[in-house]
Amino acid sequence: MLNERNPIPVVEAIKQVTKYCKKGETEYIELTEARSRVLAEDLIADHDVPSFDRSPYDGYALRSEDTTEVMKNTPKILSVVGHIGAGSVYHKKLEKNQAVRIMTGAPIPDGADAIIMLEDTTTFEESGKSFVSIRKQLQHQQNISFKGEDVKNGTALVNKGTVINPGIIALLATFGYAQVPVAKKPVIGVIATGSELLEIDQPLEPGKIRNSNAYMMIGQLQRAGAIPQYYGALTDNLEESLEKISEVMKEVDFLITTGGVSVGDFDLLPEIYQELGADVLFNKVAMRPGSVTTVAAVNDTLLFGLSGNPSACYVGFELFTRPIIDSFLAKETIGIQQEQATLAVDFSKVNPFDRFIRGRYEFKNGQLVTEPAGKDKSNMVHSLAMANCLIQLPGGTEGYKQGDKVTIHLLGE
Numbered sequence: 001m002l003n004e005r006n007p008i009p010v011v012e013a014i015k016q017v018t019k020y021c022k023k024g025e026t027e028y029i030e031l032t033e034a035r036s037r038v039l040a041e042d043l044i045a046d047h048d049v050p051s052f053d054r055s056p057y058d059g060y061a062l063r064s065e066d067t068t069e070v071m072k073n074t075p076k077i078l079s080v081v082g083h084i085g086a087g088s089v090y091h092k093k094l095e096k097n098q099a100v101r102i103m104t105g106a107p108i109p110d111g112a113d114a115i116i117m118l119e120d121t122t123t124f125e126e127s128g129k130s131f132v133s134i135r136k137q138l139q140h141q142q143n144i145s146f147k148g149e150d151v152k153n154g155t156a157l158v159n160k161g162t163v164i165n166p167g168i169i170a171l172l173a174t175f176g177y178a179q180v181p182v183a184k185k186p187v188i189g190v191i192a193t194g195s196e197l198l199e200i201d202q203p204l205e206p207g208k209i210r211n212s213n214a215y216m217m218i219g220q221l222q223r224a225g226a227i228p229q230y231y232g233a234l235t236d237n238l239e240e241s242l243e244k245i246s247e248v249m250k251e252v253d254f255l256i257t258t259g260g261v262s263v264g265d266f267d268l269l270p271e272i273y274q275e276l277g278a279d280v281l282f283n284k285v286a287m288r289p290g291s292v293t294t295v296a297a298v299n300d301t302l303l304f305g306l307s308g309n310p311s312a313c314y315v316g317f318e319l320f321t322r323p324i325i326d327s328f329l330a331k332e333t334i335g336i337q338q339e340q341a342t343l344a345v346d347f348s349k350v351n352p353f354d355r356f357i358r359g360r361y362e363f364k365n366g367q368l369v370t371e372p373a374g375k376d377k378s379n380m381v382h383s384l385a386m387a388n389c390l391i392q393l394p395g396g397t398e399g400y401k402q403g404d405k406v407t408i409h410l411l412g413e
């Protein structure tokens with residue numbers, strides 16, 4: 001048990017946490033439920049797409065050699081021997097000077113090697129028979145959508161670990177995935193702590209506040225692709241809290257608590273970790289907000305002791321819990337996307353610790369620019385609502401100036 005608090009660098013803290021990465025199992029779900037889930041197996045084509053040569057136009061299928069004598073003012077007349085739409089097949093072989101009227105998507109009849117568009121033809125009837133007048137010469141294989149031109153059998157299409165988007169859903173449907181193998185979502189318990197907390201349906205009372213962190217984290221967990229399991233708020237009572245946390249740990253893959261990790265008289269988490277015999281990975285990180293963020297492990301179950309201050313809780317989640325979710329889902333990329341952006345305003349507050357400011361980014365004249373989303377104190381909630389990124393300002397002895405290049409962490413909204 002760590003009693004002293006030695007701040008460790010953020011990257012070191014992330015490294016400590018990711019040692020406990022565990023990969024979840026695979027489950028099969030309906031294709032209609034697959035969007036935003038993580039593909040658990042490589043998607044490899046098991047047939048050509050299209051699986052037959054087909055017409056890209058509404059027109060006539062013909063033998064290009066029958067069009068060699070077509071001149072500008074002397075069209076060629078072909079006998080129309082069939083009529084097929086997409087989904088139908090012309091079963092005979094096309095003979096000399098024959099054509100089949102064909103619609104987009106229909107298979108090229110045997111013997112035909114080109115398609116002429118309807119616009120380049122005139123159809124007429126004579127003695128109860130159909131004919132088409134061809135006004136254009138065609139080349140061998142002209143206007144054919146070839147078997148396998150889109151995807152060749154055996155092509156690796158999408159890697160496992162990729163988040164499924166509507167385009168991938170189109171591929172999965174093309175290859176007949178009625179059930180899709182996806183990474184099972186981790187179940188993550190959420191417990192709020194603090195005798196001051198009211199539930200969201202309770203009226204305010206003197207000295208009390210509504211529990212916003214638990215609901216915020218439920219949203220963050222859903223955004224990250226996990227299943228939140230909310231176990232309510234605990235009052236500052238050691239025995240009851242210890243009992244509840246020990247019980248909940250058995251039901252979840254990971255557990256997050258918010259509040260009670262600092263040095264206050266009612267901050268019970270340090271003692272709870274001790275009672276649990278937990279291995280405390282760190283209890284101070286060289287960052288603002290969230291310096292008191294604590295992560296402990298009981299066997300392979302991580303306990304994320306996030307701060308009670310809303311902004312510190314939010315940042316602690318994004319930096320430390322999100323990578324664990326990504327690795328449980330076996331995502332190709334772990335952690336939220338980082339980019340370089342230009343600071344749009346001065347940020348003069350100096351801090352020896354790295355700062356993660358709730359920010360907004362946008363493109364201006366092709367450049368990514370960013371600025372704080374609102375007031376920056378860790379006990380504030382308002383700026384969280386406006387944030388679409390975290391602006392990382394490395395600790396030091398000087399502030400930052402408008403125009404400085406900074407790293408931003410995109411929250412994925």
Ligand SMILES: Nc1nc2c(c(=O)[nH]1)N[C@H]1C(S)=C(S)[C@@H](COP(=O)(O)OP(=O)(O)OC[C@H]3O[C@@H](n4cnc5c(N)ncnc54)[C@H](O)[C@@H]3O)O[C@H]1N2
Binds near residue numbers: 197210
């Ligand atoms: N003497 C010191 N005091 C404090 C230190 C320190 O190093 N020395 N650290 C400060 C920092 S930094 C932070 S951050 C907070 C962390 O406090 P805890 O994680 O122990 O959280 P609590 O004390 O339980 O609550 C802090 C604050 O947040 C409010 N809170 C708690 N839970 C919720 C919730 N579910 N929804 C909304 N708001 C919540 C709570 O009412 C308090 O106002 O400690 C500083 N102090």
Ligand code: MOO
Binds near residue numbers: 289290292312378379
């Ligand atoms: O560093 Mo505390 O965790 O936000 O203000």
Ligand SMILES: [Mg+2]
Binds near residue numbers: 264308
């Ligand atoms: Mg406290």
